[in-house]
Amino acid sequence: MKKIIIGILAILLIIVGAFAITNLSDPETKMNQGYVNGNTAGNLYNGGLFCEYNDVIFFSNPSDGGRLYSMDSNGGNLKKLSNDVATYINADENYVYYIRNNSGESLDFNFVAFHRNALVRIDHDGKNTVILDTEPCLYASLIGNYIYYIHYDQLDASTLYKVRIDGEEQQQVMQEAVLTCNAEGQFFYYHGMNSDGNIHRYDTVSDTSAVVYNGNTYQPIVNNGEDVYYIDGDTDCSIVHTNMNFSNPTFITRDSVDGYNVHGSTIYYQRFGGDGGSALCMIKNDGTGYEELRSGDYCDIHVTSYFVFFRDFHTQEMYYFSRTNPYVIEKFAPGSIE
Numbered sequence: 001m002k003k004i005i006i007g008i009l010a011i012l013l014i015i016v017g018a019f020a021i022t023n024l025s026d027p028e029t030k031m032n033q034g035y036v037n038g039n040t041a042g043n044l045y046n047g048g049l050f051c052e053y054n055d056v057i058f059f060s061n062p063s064d065g066g067r068l069y070s071m072d073s074n075g076g077n078l079k080k081l082s083n084d085v086a087t088y089i090n091a092d093e094n095y096v097y098y099i100r101n102n103s104g105e106s107l108d109f110n111f112v113a114f115h116r117n118a119l120v121r122i123d124h125d126g127k128n129t130v131i132l133d134t135e136p137c138l139y140a141s142l143i144g145n146y147i148y149y150i151h152y153d154q155l156d157a158s159t160l161y162k163v164r165i166d167g168e169e170q171q172q173v174m175q176e177a178v179l180t181c182n183a184e185g186q187f188f189y190y191h192g193m194n195s196d197g198n199i200h201r202y203d204t205v206s207d208t209s210a211v212v213y214n215g216n217t218y219q220p221i222v223n224n225g226e227d228v229y230y231i232d233g234d235t236d237c238s239i240v241h242t243n244m245n246f247s248n249p250t251f252i253t254r255d256s257v258d259g260y261n262v263h264g265s266t267i268y269y270q271r272f273g274g275d276g277g278s279a280l281c282m283i284k285n286d287g288t289g290y291e292e293l294r295s296g297d298y299c300d301i302h303v304t305s306y307f308v309f310f311r312d313f314h315t316q317e318m319y320y321f322s323r324t325n326p327y328v329i330e331k332f333a334p335g336s337i338e
Contacts, residue, residue, distance in 0.1 A: 029166035030094040031145050035204075037183040038090025038097060038142025041221045042261030043302045044181035048088035048098070048140070050302040050309055056124070057304055058096050060086045062311075062318040064336035068098060070124070071334065073305050080337040081126035088149075090142040095121050095165065097147055099137050119149060121165060132163050133170065141180040141188060143204050148173065148180040148188060162204075173207070182221055189222045197233055213244055221262050229267070229285075231257055239267060241285050252287050263303040263323070268310075270298050280310060282326060293326055294319075 039051045049060040052073060058081070061069040068086035070079045086098040102116040119133035119140060133151060138158075140149040142165075151161035151172070158177035163170040178190040178200075186204050189212070191197050199213035199220045213220075216233035217240075226244045231237050236256045242249040252267060260269035265285045271292075272278055280298045283290045297313040309320045309332055318332040 031165070032092055035144040035186040036092045036142060037185070038092060038140075038147075039088075040261075040263075040303070041182035041219075042263070044088060044139065044141060045179070045219050045221075046259060046261060046300045046302055048090070049086075049300060050304060051089040051091050051096075052304045053091035054093075055305075056091075058086075058089050058091055058098075060089065061334060061336065062316075063333050066101070067336075068096070068122070068126075069334070069337075075307070075334070078334055078337065079126070081124075082122060082129070084120065088138065088140040090140060090147070091124075092142060095123060097121050097132075097140060097142055097165070099140055099149075119147060119163065121167075130167060132165070132167050133161070137161075139179050139181060141183045143180075143183045143186065143188060146204065148183075148204070150177045150179075174209075179219075181219075184222060184225065187225075189220050191217045191220055191230070199228070199230070213242075213247075215240075215249070219260070223262075229260075229262055231260065237272070239269060250287070252285060253281075253283055253290070255281070259299055259301055261301045261303050261308075263308075266323075268301050268303065268308055270301065270310075291326065293321070294329055 039048055043050055051058045055073045056070055057073055058070050060066040066085040068082040068084055070081055071077055084100045085102050087101045088099040090097040098120055100118045100120050117136040118131050119137045121130045121132055136152040138150040140147050145165050146162045148162045150158050152158050159175050160173040160178055162173050176193055178193050180188045182189040188202050190200050197216035198211045199217050200209050201212045202209045217230040218233055220230040222228050228242045228244050230240050232240045238254050239252045239257055240249045241252050255274060256272040258270040258272045260267055266282060268282050271281050277295060278297045279295045280293045298310045299313050300311040302309040307320050308323060311318050319329050320332040321329045
């Protein structure tokens with residue numbers, strides 16, 4: 001009996017020690033110069049499963065249960081960074097930030113099971129894990145030296161929070177649980193969740209928010225402060241392209257859209273139903289160049305320099321194609337590393 005108690009105490013000491021080391025704020029945290037943004041709006045709206053930074057893609061590997069990996073922008077040099085299931089991935093020059101979304105089935109017996117859903121920072125090489133928020137989180141976006149994200153607790157339910165990248169200065173930003181996916185410089189743009197569908201711009205320097213576009217919008221993507229895309233709630237979820245300065249909304253497609261992503265002048269989207277049925281499609285931002293790429297129901301559309309990744313809604317298998325050759329679609333199965 002005495003040996004059993006000693007064994008249990010030893011295990012507890014190991015767990016507590018690992019927990020303490022993991023949760024300490026790093027006094028040598030490398031801060032960003034300027035308002036670095038951690039991922040694209042379109043990728044974060046689709047779950048943030050892929051994030052490209054300086055010719056490296058950090059991603060949630062479908063071959064290994066969604067655990068955090070990296071690879072070169074061309075798909076080579078596969079590396080495993082963490083056993084965490086990673087979503088809403090962001091990156092800067094020094095770190096990768098993500099929402100840990102672990103389940104009991106995805107874990108061995110180790111201390112990370114105590115925070116199965118948390119906001120996490122890790123080095124590019126997978127070392128030095130730091131937990132920035134131990135509570136359930138969603139929709140993380142890096143803006144400068146702060147992560148803006150949806151934080152859940154029993155007192156306020158889901159609200160918008162921010163925390164500095166060293167784990168300090170955690171605080172509630174607003175009681176509304178808005179999506180901060182569309183970060184650009186010191187600003188992020190969002191559609192009103194509770195009060196309206198207008199596009200709001202939040203200034204992280206002055207901590208003020210203002211309506212910059214009126215409409216019934218969903219998942220707005222604002223580029224360079226003026227080039228605007230959104231799913232229109234008044235027209236059966238069609239995609240609109242407009243310029244904020246001139247307010248000339250143009251319907252890119254009348255298709256009903258489930259999800260979309262924008263890269264340069266190309267829009268990739270999931271068409272819902274209609275005469276031709278559901279399909280993954282692409283179109284230029286002036287309404288030309290429409291192509292139906294693959295029939296079926298798809299989600300989680302992510303775009304990097306060379307590739308477009310997407311998931312089959314029913315089988316959950318991930319596929320990809322080259323942006324220069326969208327007609328050759330293959331299953332994305334990069335393999336796993338123990």
